[in-house]
Every structure is written in structure tokens, then in C-alpha cells.
Amino acid sequence: MGKYTLPEVPYAYDALEPHIDARTMEIHHTKHHQAYTNGLNDAWDKLPPSIQSKDLLDVLGNMNGVPEAVRGAINFHGGGYDNHRLFWNNMRANGGGQPGGAVADAIKKAFGDFNGFKEQFSAKTTAIQGSGWGWLVFNPKSKNVEYKSMPNQTSPRTEGLVPLLGLDVWEHAYYLKYQNKRADYVTAWWNVVNWDEVDKRYSKTI
Numbered sequence: 001m002g003k004y005t006l007p008e009v010p011y012a013y014d015a016l017e018p019h020i021d022a023r024t025m026e027i028h029h030t031k032h033h034q035a036y037t038n039g040l041n042d043a044w045d046k047l048p049p050s051i052q053s054k055d056l057l058d059v060l061g062n063m064n065g066v067p068e069a070v071r072g073a074i075n076f077h078g079g080g081y082d083n084h085r086l087f088w089n090n091m092r093a094n095g096g097g098q099p100g101g102a103v104a105d106a107i108k109k110a111f112g113d114f115n116g117f118k119e120q121f122s123a124k125t126t127a128i129q130g131s132g133w134g135w136l137v138f139n140p141k142s143k144n145v146e147y148k149s150m151p152n153q154t155s156p157r158t159e160g161l162v163p164l165l166g167l168d169v170w171e172h173a174y175y176l177k178y179q180n181k182r183a184d185y186v187t188a189w190w191n192v193v194n195w196d197e198v199d200k201r202y203s204k205t206i
């Protein structure tokens with residue numbers, strides 16, 4: 001067994017119905033997230049001990065320090081491992097609505113108002129070509145929150161950004177229920193956003 005084990009989903013697979021169906025959740029977690037976990041363990045074994053002793057988040061934040069031969073695998077599987085555990089936790093049953101706390105003010109400051117943010121996040125995430133993720137991130141340099149699209153499983157952490165809220169738009173995240181209608185999935189997903197968790201993540205950055 002490797003260092004990394006499959007993180008838990010903190011609710012039942014059917015908890016996000018009807019917005020995200022139970023079968024999609026089960027396959028997404030037990031097959032896809034498990035595959036990133038296995039891939040991360042395989043890649044981690046190939047790292048030098050000086051990097052193996054580090055935390056995954058520190059490694060993702062300093063990809064130049066990772067030997068080139070394993071960098072792609074760490075980027076993909078390490079990103080996939082971290083992105084999905086963030087994703088499960090930034091959703092919940094009976095979620096949605098509007099954020100509260102400090103993150104609500106940060107969103108207002110960056111995007112004008114909540115609806116402006118929501119529209120921009122939805123439009124840009126729906127428009128991602130191929131597989132990727134839409135993110136609300138905190139930028140430690142500007143001290144502001146921003147929208148960021150990332151390709152495949154590349155973590156926002158690789159660009160020095162702190163992920164606050166992520167939306168997986170790989171087809172495996174929605175195809176069983178929504179088929180080609182990614183925009184409908186994005187619209188429905190707002191109903192399961194866990195804003196308390198997003199505010200908690202934001203509070204750790206400031």
C-alpha cells in the first residue's frame with residue numbers, strides 16, 4: 001500500500017440528487033479518484049527521498065523542484081488526487097444559495113456582486129475545451145480572489161494560487177445524467193455548493 005489512500009466523500013453518494021446522481025458519484029469516487037490515488041502512489045515512489053518527505057501541497061506548489069521524469073505524473077495524479085478531495089468537500093446536500101462570511105466580501109470586491117461572479121464562473125467553466133476544472137482561487141500576490149480555468153488535472157497550486165471552490169467538468173463528472181449538456185450540469189451544480197467550506201478555506205488564507 002502506498003502513502004496515499006482514497007479520501008472519503010463526506011456524505012452518501014445519493015446526497016446530491018437530483019443535481020448530481022448517485023451512480024455518477026460512485027463511479028467518480030471509487031474508480032476515477034481511486035485511479036488518481038494509485039497514480040500518485042506510483043509517481044511518489046519514483047521521487048527522491050528529499051521530496052518524498054514533503055507534503056503533497058508543497059510539492060504541487062514547487063513543481064520545478066520535481067525531477068522532470070516524474071513531473072508530468074505528479075502534476076496529473078497529484079493534482080487529480082487533491083482536486084477531487086477539494087471537490088467532494090466543496091459540495092453538500094441542500095447547499096447552494098449565497099456565500100456568507102469574509103469570502104462573500106472578497107467575491108463582491110473582485111466581481112462586483114455575487115451574480116456577476118456566478119455568471120462569469122459558469123460561462124468560463126462551461127467554455128473549457130476538453131477536460132478541466134473551473135476554480136475560484138485566492139491569489140496571495142494580489143490578496144484578491146479570482147476565477148481560474150485549469151486544464152486536465154493541473155492544480156491551481158502549481159501557479160501559486162489557493163483553490164477555494166472547484167468544479168470538475170471532465171465528462172466523467174456529468175455524462176451519465178447530462179450527456180453533452182455541460183451547461184445544464186454547471187447550472188445545477190450551484191445548488192450543491194458548500195459555501196461554509198469555501199469560506200473556511202478563504203479564512204485560512206487571510
Ligand code: MN3
Nearest residue numbers: 032168170173
Ligand atoms: Mn473527476
